[in-house]
Amino acid sequence: MSARLTEWKVELSAGTIAAGAVTFTVTNVGSIPHALEVEGQGIEQATGVIQPGASATLTLTLKPGTYAVYCPVGNDSHKQLGMETELKVGPATGATALDYDAGTMSMRTPGIKAIRVTGGGTVIQILPGPFPFPDSAAPILQQFGDEREGLESQVKNGPYSNNVARAAGTFAFTAWDKGATRDSVDGVAEFATQDGARWKLVLDRVQTKDVPHHPRFGGVILGLYYHGNTAVHTPLVPTINSAVALWAFGHLYKNGTLVTDNAMVHVMLLSRTRRDGDFALACWDCSKNKVDELQLQILPGPGEPKFDAPGGFLFVNWEKSGSTKSAN
Structure with a gap:
């Protein structure tokens, strides 16, 4: 599973995966330091701070459910700026991975330009x-x-x-x-x-x-x-x-x-x-x-x-x- 971090979004290579062990390979393609945190189903684990152009890995064992994946830098300020998405984990048997462009949340008011x-x-x-x-x-x-x-x-x-x-x-x-x-x-x-x-x-x-x-x-x-x-x-x-x-x-x-x-x-x-x-x-x-x-x-x-x-x-x-x- 790969993850790309930039200002101000988190992009995952898949939006749905099977339960079990997963290693996130996280690359900061932005211009300032970021990190990746996964939270849900009793898990809350994060990489260290990743400098621009650098990468890190995070290995977790995930149970079925929905997880928040976000940047925790700045006491979650990067998260509030839009660096947050969801990862859905299905049963280990018969689950398939679905590639998608991870959605992001924005503080901008929809339709206001x-x-x-x-x-x-x-x-x-x-x-x-x-x-x-x-x-x-x-x-x-x-x-x-x-x-x-x-x-x-x-x-x-x-x-x-x-x-x-x-x-x-x-x-x-x-x-x-x-x-x-x-x-x-x-x-x-x-x-x-x-x-x-x-x-x-x-x-x-x-x-x-x-x-x-x-x-x-x-x-x-x-x-x-x-x-x-x-x-x-x-x-x-x-x-x-x-x-x-x-x-x-x-x-x-x-x-x-x-x-x-x-x-x-x-x-x-x-x-x-x-x-x-x-x-x-x-x-x-x-x-x-x-x-x-x-x-x-x-x-x-x-x-x-x-x-x-x-x-x-x-x-x-x-x-x-x-x-x-x-x-x-």
């Missing part, structure tokens, strides 16, 4: 400072390889802090989730930061290139459980659920003057991470909170100098935002 998001509520600018949950993030940082050193420096002084200032502005956009290559975005953010500067961002095109630990999902994904303890994207953001997450390039202006046509943009409409009042980060696992916090992160394009802003980046939240979805 577009979302319109409008920022609302208090607007805040997040300024450089220490990350308030360093002990929680530390074990996850071990998995980030060459990125680890840079992320550890952000723990001490980075963009995921409790150092916030009131800002003002508007942000509205539409995002279309149409697969790995056809996603698109359209929207404008205009805001004034704590130093009095006036900024304008015009979203242009999506980013589609995946990098280890930072999949782009084609540029737009409607419904994503990540960050924090999931080992999917930086653990210096609490674990969250999002109605939409997108990665894009945009045209950025400061006080009416073009700064860059290649600003790197990350946007999330996510479960609330900050409390009212001082807007400090309120939780390490915020995934069960109401989804109404709109987060806009803007970084210089590849090879470009830092922005003339604290920390060289722009990070702005609209704390009570809303959205509408459609199939268009």
Whole structure:
């Protein structure tokens, strides 16, 4: 029995097998670490973590019944992202194996392909400072390889802090989730930061290139459980659920003057991470909170100098935002 693991699905070579001894040959064809766990009929066994491009085996004796087969990495966060399927085991006598393309579960809402998001509520600018949950993030940082050193420096002084200032502005956009290559975005953010500067961002095109630990999902994904303890994207953001997450390039202006046509943009409409009042980060696992916090992160394009802003980046939240979805 072979199993292929990738972002975000588990594919088995057969969906139905006969009871008895079975060896799973598991290959990680994805870009981040995964594992395989089999659960059911009193069994719960897993491989160790399998690095991208590597393989492992798992030998079990299975009784008749239905088993869940999934990736347990990140306290089951990969499972929640869709890496789960079923294996049916029939009687040992007369059972036949049926090849099939294993089905997967997705957090995306069926039939929903577009979302319109409008920022609302208090607007805040997040300024450089220490990350308030360093002990929680530390074990996850071990998995980030060459990125680890840079992320550890952000723990001490980075963009995921409790150092916030009131800002003002508007942000509205539409995002279309149409697969790995056809996603698109359209929207404008205009805001004034704590130093009095006036900024304008015009979203242009999506980013589609995946990098280890930072999949782009084609540029737009409607419904994503990540960050924090999931080992999917930086653990210096609490674990969250999002109605939409997108990665894009945009045209950025400061006080009416073009700064860059290649600003790197990350946007999330996510479960609330900050409390009212001082807007400090309120939780390490915020995934069960109401989804109404709109987060806009803007970084210089590849090879470009830092922005003339604290920390060289722009990070702005609209704390009570809303959205509408459609199939268009």
